[in-house]
Amino acid sequence: MAGIAALSLSVQHVAAQPQIETAVETAREWREAHGAEIVRGFAHLLSLPNDAKDAPNIRRNAEYISGLFSERGFEMELLEVEGSPPLIYGLREAPGATRTIAIYVHYDGQPVEAANWTHGPYEATLYSAAMTDGGEVIPLPEDGDEIDEDWRLYARSASDDKAPIPALLAAIDALDEAGIGFSSNIKLVFDGEEEAGSDHLDDFLSTYAGKFSDIDLWLFCDGPTHQSGLPQLVFGVRGVTGLELTVYGPNRGLHSGHYGNWAPGPGWRLTQLLATMKDEKGRVRIKDFYKSSAPVSDAEREAIAAAPPVDDLLRETFGLAESEDDNALLGERMLIPALNLLGLKSAEVGPAARNVIPPSATAAIGVRLVKGNDPQAMLDLVEAHIKKQGYHIVREEPDAATRTEYPLIAKITRRDGYPAVRSNMSDERIAPLIGALRVAAEDLILTPSLGGSLPLYMFEVSSDAPIVILPIANYDNNQHAADENIRLGNLFYGIEAYAAVLTME
Structure with missing residues (x-):
């Protein structure tokens, strides 16, 4: 004060x-x-x-x-x-x-x-x-x-x-x-x-x-x-970094009638993995994800409290019944790191959808950083979490030997970032x-x-x-x-x- x-x-x-x-x-x-x-x-x-x-x-x-x-x-x-x-x-x-x-x-x-x-x-x-x-x-x-x-x-x-x-x-x-x-x-x-x-x-x-x-x-x-x-x-x-995550199923597309309920679907694997990263309130579950963040000062808290209230209007504008963490203030959420799902890809939807179990599914993940977060260290935390879920991490497309040795494989491609x-x-x-x-x-x-x-x-x-x-x-x-x-x-x-x-x- x-x-x-x-x-x-x-x-x-x-x-x-x-x-x-x-x-x-x-x-x-x-x-x-x-x-x-x-x-x-x-x-x-x-x-x-x-x-x-x-x-x-x-x-x-x-x-x-x-x-x-x-x-x-x-x-x-x-x-x-x-x-x-x-x-x-x-x-x-x-x-x-x-x-x-x-x-x-x-x-x-x-x-x-x-x-x-x-x-x-x-x-x-x-x-x-x-x-x-x-x-x-x-x-x-x-x-x-x-x-x-x-x-x-x-x-x-x-x-x-x-x-x-x-x-x-x-x-x-x-x-x-x-x-x-x-x-x-x-x-x-x-x-x-x-x-x-x-x-x-x-x-x-x-x-x-x-x-x-x-x-x-x-x-x-x-x-x-x-x-x-x-x-x-x-x-x-905020700073920014991110990664692209690909998980795998069969080495070729398979007929979902012949092999559904037998061959693992990479789309299911990916969504299940992603669901372990955030809870239903939007709080990141990755160990130590918030730990390195610089403390919020008294001056910053007072500035957030003094700002005009806009959250209700923004929820109405964007068609949201609620926002993350029990409607926590937007200003407060800007002072903690964020894990964002930028995009998902696994086969096709709409008229292009087919009865197929695809070979892979990919997610683009963005991480918005706050003061104190090191970009590469934050990606290390994400990778450690993926390993904890039982995944073997690779940097290139897995070969046949890798596919048959590890049930769960995740290819991770890191993006450059800055603090x-x-x-x-x-x-x-x-x-x-x-x-x-x-x-x-x-x-x-x-x-x-x-x-x-x-x-x-x-x-x-x-x-x-x-x-x-x-x-x-x-x-x-x-x-x-x-x-x-x-x-x-x-x-x-x-x-x-x-x-x-x-x-x-």
Whole structure:
């Protein structure tokens, strides 16, 4: 409780600073005068295809974005390592500043299946409201047009993760035009392959380590606002790992009439094995699965309790009569590791189903990690559990001798993963940021951890600066799916939030 009390005092002190209030009001007025220009500029940025594997177009994005910030006084570079899209790096120093903030955004997007989209994924299309709420296509606004904050702009990366770029540009323009200086040195770190796994990010951080050694705070601009629709500041993300599990029956498909009740069915074996891993309430039964998890702090528990209640609404929205562990709070469940069944495969269903006992059945298992969990150690626990159920584990397809020697065989293929990150909510280096953001959003929610995963651990390894996440996208943005969108009111909130960040004490 002492940490929360100290944090509260710092927040009150910072939030009272008039320069932040002036900056936020300036950004609001500038946005009201230039809203149409912001939306049209964003639509142009979204027209650039940004799949990380599309090397020519991802570089077009990098060069275009770098140019936008160069025009605004940033010293820009495209950092290079072999086999990767460029890492966009920029620096703008503030006279007399004693703190350096690094702002992370990723400019690549998920691959697209254009046939699944209502409009072309790179043809930014404006709607009068969400499609699901009956919105209709409207033209992009002209200068002087009044803009409704519930309008939605549809395109790949409209929310994940190009939205912070026009919001940050607008905040900078507003402050520069008003002659309001930054209070911190600002570094830009824009990743070009986050959606492809950020496989080269650690190479960038080590090759160009000198550019990141003086950072005092990492601000990650990704993810959605709270499910209540209110703004949030997030202090961590879960890690991720997983495996693919295959169990076996006969070495060929067998007629289920001739051999059913005699030849073991791999589908039954697999479902029985999976059922030993979780109980009916959703609690993982694997020995020591929760043991390595970092304790939940008093500050984190208080933040969860203070957040708006959304669980009942989410259950209604998702058609659930109950959620796991006797309706435990979503915020609490984000702070323990999760074992997820991603998919099952054994023969066919529907019209393709046949009277056959198939040779094998496969499950894809995902593990979401919390702070303290080592990815490989967690998979070791899963494997130990499978062995305890009597299975002989192999890494390749079993040969004939193995099949006839062991009644129960499980082939396990591990996936790469990475650990979770969770910053201390009571860290005094974060308190000024919280206070500044409360000027832009009095109802700001402090969230200990997102449920999703980001490769923040690479930054934790390369820097001792705290890491926090400032999401601006609407939570119903169709992230990673067709018809991804951004609500304009969320984009506009981002402008004010960034103005507060750039001028915080």
